[in-house]
Amino acid sequence: MNRKVFTRLALAAACAALVVPPAFAQGMMGGGQGGPGMMGGGQGGPGMMGTINNRPVAPGWGGATWNYAQVKRYLAASEADGRAEGKRVVFQGHAVTIDMVAVQPGHPDTTFEVHGITNPTLVVPAGATVHLNLVNMDYGNNMEHGVIITAAPPPYPRYLMQTMAQYGPPLAGISPPIPWRSKKDLNQSLFAAAGTTFTAPSRPGVYWYVCQTPEHAEKGMYGKFVVTG
Ligand SMILES: [Cu+2]
Numbered sequence: 587m588n589r590k591v592f593t594r595l596a597l598a599a600a601c602a603a604l605v606v607p608p609a610f611a612q613g614m615m616g617g618g619q620g621g622p623g624m625m626g627g628g629q630g631g632p633g634m635m636g637t638i639n640n641r642p643v644a645p646g647w648g649g650a651t652w653n654y655a656q657v658k659r660y661l662a663a664s665e666a667d668g669r670a671e672g673k674r675v676v677f678q679g680h681a682v683t684i685d686m687v688a689v690q691p692g693h694p695d696t697t698f699e700v701h702g703i704t705n706p707t708l709v710v711p712a713g714a715t716v717h718l719n720l721v722n723m724d725y726g727n728n729m730e731h732g733v734i735i736t737a738a739p740p741p742y743p744r745y746l747m748q749t750m751a752q753y754g755p756p757l758a759g760i761s762p763p764i765p766w767r768s769k770k771d772l773n774q775s776l777f778a779a780a781g782t783t784f785t786a787p788s789r790p791g792v793y794w795y796v797c798q799t800p801e802h803a804e805k806g807m808y809g810k811f812v813v814t815g
Contacts, residue, residue: 639730639762639763639764639765639778640727640728640730640763640765641730641765641766642725642765642766642767642768642769643722643764643765643766643767643768643776643777643778644765644768644776645776647764647765647778649764649778649779649780650778650779650780651776651777651778651779652721652776652777652778652779653775653776653777654772654773654775654777656777657721657723657777657779660685660719660721660779661685661687661690661702663685664683664685664700664701665701667682667683667684667685668682668683668684668700668701668708670701670703670706673703673706673707674706674707674708674709675700675701675703675706675707675708675709676709677708677709677710677711677714678711679711679714680711680713680714680715681714681715681716681717682710682711682714682715682716682717683716683717683719684700684708684710684716684717684718684719685700685719685721686698686699686700686718686719686720686721686733686795687699687700687720687721687722687723688720688721688722688723688724688731688733688764688797688807689722689723689724689729689731690702690723691723691772694806695724695805696797696801696802696805696806696807697806697807698733698795698797698807698808698809705806705807705808705809706809707809707810707811707812708795708809708810708811708812709812709814710786710811710812710813710814711786711813711814712786712787712788712789712790712813712814712815713785713786713787713788714785714786715783715784715785715786716758716783716784716785716786717781717782717783718733718735718758718760718781718782718783718784719779719780719781720732720733720760720764720779720780720781721777721778721779722764722765722766722767722777722778722779723767723772723777724766724767725766725767725769725770725775726766728799728800728801729766730762730763730764730765730766730799731763731764731766731797731799731802731807732759732760732761732762732763732764732797732798732799733759733760733795733796733797733798734746734756734757734758734759734760734761734795734796734798735756735757735758735759735784735793735794735795735796735811736749736750736753736756736757736793736794736795736796737753737754737757737791737793737794738750738752738753738794738796739792739794740794740803740808741804742796742803742804742808743804744800744801744804745800746796746798746803757784757787757793758782758784759782759798760780760781760782761798762798763797763798763799764778764779764780765778766778786813787813789813789815790812790813790814790815791812791813792810792811792812792813793810793811793812793813794808794809794810794811795808795809795810795811796808
């Protein structure tokens with residue numbers, strides 16, 4: 587909720603704080619998380635707008651690097667986090683884990699998935715500790731994806747800079763966006779994953795989770811993030 591979110595140090599810390607189920611922790615860090623390569627951008631002020639990760643994932647990119655088997659385990663484990671109710675996924679308790687996917691195969695381009703639902707409404711208790719994870723399953727140029735939680739409602743412009751100027755910095759996020767998968771063939775591919783932890787607002791309200799890659803939110807890569815009392 588403050589400008590520190592935008593400092594390079596804070597971004598590095600957020601990216602280094604990979605939050606992943608312990609079962610997957612071993613041997614998947616890819617090494618060098620939070621390294622200068624990842625944060626070297628920072629251009630354009632907030633850093634979150636940078637396109638430093640506009641490239642396929644490679645070990646050492648700055649976050650976790652998973653193979654397809656690890657992604658499948660993540661997807662399976664994520665079913666235990668939160669409860670799907672139609673187009674909503676409802677989370678309960680003082681600490682919640684939200685396992686997001688950017689462009690899960692079989693879903694539309696430029697979307698998020700949680701529980702296999704495209705752009706669901708996420709419902710989180712006020713004041714909860716939120717572990718937010720993201721794996722990028724997309725492939726191709728400009729298919730790097732990140733996520734920010736913001737009070738700014740849709741529709742979104744091509745670039746979110748103006749939006750952030752109007753609504754203030756995001757509550758939290760995974761920034762800058764994380765690289766796309768390394769190969770077209772899922773089984774041959776590596777995938778980028780990253781996570782962050784933040785505290786949900788202490789009062790009920792409506793927020794949005796939004797991909798900050800230019801044009802993605804404009805094309806519909808966002809969903810509602812509801813904080814309940
Ligand atoms: Cu995106």
